Amino acid sequence: MLEIKNLHAKVEEKEILKGISLSVKPGELHVIMGPNGAGKSTLANVLAGRDKFEVTQGEIQFNGQSLIEMLPEHRAGEGMFLSFQYPVAIPGVNNMYFLKAAVNAVRKYRGESELDAVTFLKMIREKLKVVELDDSFIHRPVNEGFSGGEKKRNEILQMISLEPKLAILDETDSGLDIDALRVIAEGINNYRNNDRAFILITHYQRMLNYMQPDFIHVLMDGKIVKSGPKELAHELEEKGYSWI
Amino acid sequence: MSFTNYQNEFQKLLDRKYFSSEMHPLRKDAFTKLEACGFPTQKWEDWRFTNLSALTENHFLISEIKDAPQNNIDISQYKMDGIQTIVIYNGHFQQDISSVPEGIELLSGAEYSKQMNGQLFHSENSPFDLLNTAFMDSGVCLIVAKNTSIETPVRVLFISNGDNSIMVNPRIYIDIESNSSLMFIEEHVGDATLFFQNEAVYITIEKNSEVEHVRIQSNSMNTHNMANLHVKQLEYSRYKFYQYADGGKLSRSNIYVDLDGENAECNINCLSLSRGNQHIDNSIKVNHNTPHTYSSLLVKSVLFDNSTGVFNGRTVVKKDAQKIEAHQSNKNLLLSKSAKMNSIPQLEIYADDVKCSHGSTTGQLDDDALFYFQTRGIPKNEAFVLLVSGFVSEVMEKIKFEPLKNYINQKINSWIA
Numbered sequence: 001m002l003e004i005k006n007l008h009a010k011v012e013e014k015e016i017l018k019g020i021s022l023s024v025k026p027g028e029l030h031v032i033m034g035p036n037g038a039g040k041s042t043l044a045n046v047l048a049g050r051d052k053f054e055v056t057q058g059e060i061q062f063n064g065q066s067l068i069e070m071l072p073e074h075r076a077g078e079g080m081f082l083s084f085q086y087p088v089a090i091p092g093v094n095n096m097y098f099l100k101a102a103v104n105a106v107r108k109y110r111g112e113s114e115l116d117a118v119t120f121l122k123m124i125r126e127k128l129k130v131v132e133l134d135d136s137f138i139h140r141p142v143n144e145g146f147s148g149g150e151k152k153r154n155e156i157l158q159m160i161s162l163e164p165k166l167a168i169l170d171e172t173d174s175g176l177d178i179d180a181l182r183v184i185a186e187g188i189n190n191y192r193n194n195d196r197a198f199i200l201i202t203h204y205q206r207m208l209n210y211m212q213p214d215f216i217h218v219l220m221d222g223k224i225v226k227s228g229p230k231e232l233a234h235e236l237e238e239k240g241y242s243w244i
Numbered sequence: 245m246s247f248t249n250y251q252n253e254f255q256k257l258l259d260r261k262y263f264s265s266e267m268h269p270l271r272k273d274a275f276t277k278l279e280a281c282g283f284p285t286q287k288w289e290d291w292r293f294t295n296l297s298a299l300t301e302n303h304f305l306i307s308e309i310k311d312a313p314q315n316n317i318d319i320s321q322y323k324m325d326g327i328q329t330i331v332i333y334n335g336h337f338q339q340d341i342s343s344v345p346e347g348i349e350l351l352s353g354a355e356y357s358k359q360m361n362g363q364l365f366h367s368e369n370s371p372f373d374l375l376n377t378a379f380m381d382s383g384v385c386l387i388v389a390k391n392t393s394i395e396t397p398v399r400v401l402f403i404s405n406g407d408n409s410i411m412v413n414p415r416i417y418i419d420i421e422s423n424s425s426l427m428f429i430e431e432h433v434g435d436a437t438l439f440f441q442n443e444a445v446y447i448t449i450e451k452n453s454e455v456e457h458v459r460i461q462s463n464s465m466n467t468h469n470m471a472n473l474h475v476k477q478l479e480y481s482r483y484k485f486y487q488y489a490d491g492g493k494l495s496r497s498n499i500y501v502d503l504d505g506e507n508a509e510c511n512i513n514c515l516s517l518s519r520g521n522q523h524i525d526n527s528i529k530v531n532h533n534t535p536h537t538y539s540s541l542l543v544k545s546v547l548f549d550n551s552t553g554v555f556n557g558r559t560v561v562k563k564d565a566q567k568i569e570a571h572q573s574n575k576n577l578l579l580s581k582s583a584k585m586n587s588i589p590q591l592e593i594y595a596d597d598v599k600c601s602h603g604s605t606t607g608q609l610d611d612d613a614l615f616y617f618q619t620r621g622i623p624k625n626e627a628f629v630l631l632v633s634g635f636v637s638e639v640m641e642k643i644k645f646e647p648l649k650n651y652i653n654q655k656i657n658s659w660i661a
Contacts, residue, residue: 048619052611076621084619088612092634101630102620109621141634158620 018222077109079165185210304411335412353383479505518551547583
């Protein structure tokens with residue numbers, strides 16, 4: 001599904017990704033861990049198409065298509081989703097309006113008919129239940145005045161509404177209390193299937209108590225320095241990154 | 245600066261047979277004062293960001309009978325349901341297609357002056373007040389007696405059309421007696437190739453009354469708009485002002501509010517959308533003259549291309565005006581590298597027990613927000629429209645009359661797209 005080969009990327013002349021290779025198959029859950037400044041968020045942003053990062057070398061294939069020249073909105077249409085570490089607040093834009101615009105833009109890209117207001121509302125009410133949020137939530141401006149937990153639930157709400165093939169979750173677990181963590185982990189677990197893959201970027205292994213990753217990768221100084229099964233996360237938790 | 249043109253036009257106006265000569269002393273007095281001070285230059289502190297040279301470089305002529313419409317005019321494109329409209333075309337009142345809701349007394353300037361025994365209230369806050377008094381032409385006076393709520397909004401539709409370079413000086417009086425309310429709309433439209441409109445609006449709101457005032461400035465890109473608004477509020481009165489401006493080449497709104505009675509409250513909301521070489525200046529002065537008065541200013545501008553803007557907000561709290569509350573907020577969005585905004589929020593406080601705040605921000609569209617929308621599949625151009633709409637939405641949000649709010653929202657959306 002996703003093939004990253006020898007990926008190098010820089011921002012303002014500073015090289016951050018220094019040769020990353022990663023292969024993700026449908027149905028898999030990959031976890032990327034690593035210390036601050038290792039390049040985890042950069043990798044997520046490069047995959048989603050942020051133009052302030054320049055890819056200088058390597059390639060990214062997503063479902064057989066090269067991603068590097070593709071616009072972020074087309075990547076979303078192709079089935080890529082990024083849950084942001086710090087989702088931006090957008091005063092004045094109603095959350096429901098935003099969600100509807102997003103869902104319909106993606107449907108349009110995929111050649112599906114756009115949802116009318118009634119069908120959309122029905123669909124979104126079902127999804128709200130999954131993330132345990134009430135209806136009033138979608139009538140507020142996007143992320144404006146949301147608590148940390150609400151922002152992350154809103155990200156998951158968007159994810160399950162857009163039905164991506166690959167979801168990249170950038171520190172979706174940080175800053176959450178146990179309840180929010182459980183809701184989000186369950187949201188992801190219920191959403192896993194054989195066709196859909198996840199990349200979870202995290203600092204902590206506590207999220208992994210709720211889920212079953214296939215691979216753990218350790219990203220340090222712009223490179224993946226170690227990969228292994230779930231147990232690797234426990235080891236990192238105990239010994240820290242200097243052990244590697 | 246040459247005033248010859250204005251002197252010639254003033255003489256023409258005095259020679260008019262159909263203008264009441266009873267007003268002449270007032271006009272002459274104002275014109276003499278205007279000649280003495282001249283138009284503001286950029287050396288004047290309150291005018292330093294607005295270049296008015298176009299007003300003397302162009303020869304504006306007073307509007308003559310020939311500038312009135314020769315045939316019936318079609319105003320269907322400005323149709324709004326549920327309101328009544330007074331039409332002024334190039335300074336000429338169009339009686340046949342004008343009406344006001346029941347309960348409002350509509351008078352011409354001359355009739356109003358007679359009713360006031362010739363004691364017309366007028367201000368001399370700026371040279372443009374003097375210019376208006378000297379040349380005042382289309383007079384519209386709306387009087388609402390006490391204990392009268394006018395449910396139907398009334399609109400004055402100013403149409404400026406044609407190829408002659410015309411100057412008009414509309415004069416509007418709105419007197420709302422106690423325990424009454426009115427929704428007043430002024431809409432400025434037209435396709436004039438060169439036009440100068442210098443309007444003066446005087447609003448008096450007596451005890452416990454409310455006025456919602458919406459000003460829509462969507463006239464041609466060759467119009468010079470000078471709007472001089474004077475509001476006087478007595479106790480427990482409420483004044484809500486909304487200005488939407490996307491038209492005009494050079495525009496300045498001088499807004500003066502006097503909170504003269506305790507518990508008077510005003511909310512001033514302005515939204516300016518400019519492109520090309522447009523210049524939109526909003527200068528607002530609120531005087532808290534008595535204790536327990538409230539004011540809030542919300543002024544936003546979106547600027548494209550080489551357009552420029554000014555926000556000059558001045559809130560003055562008099563020495564004995566304790567326990568007042570005053571807020572100012574100015575936010576500007578620059579959508580090109582060459583657009584320019586000047587923001588001067590000022591608080592002048594001479595009392596010591598007050599609650600005041602002011603803030604001003606000017607910035608570009610948030611890249612993070614654009615990217616966020618794109619990652620959700622929303623194409624960049626659509627994301628842009630959503631974000632700009634989001635930025636402006638709160639300014640006109642509280643307009644109570646839905647058809648009007650929708651009318652303005654449509655204008656906003658077509659402007660952004």
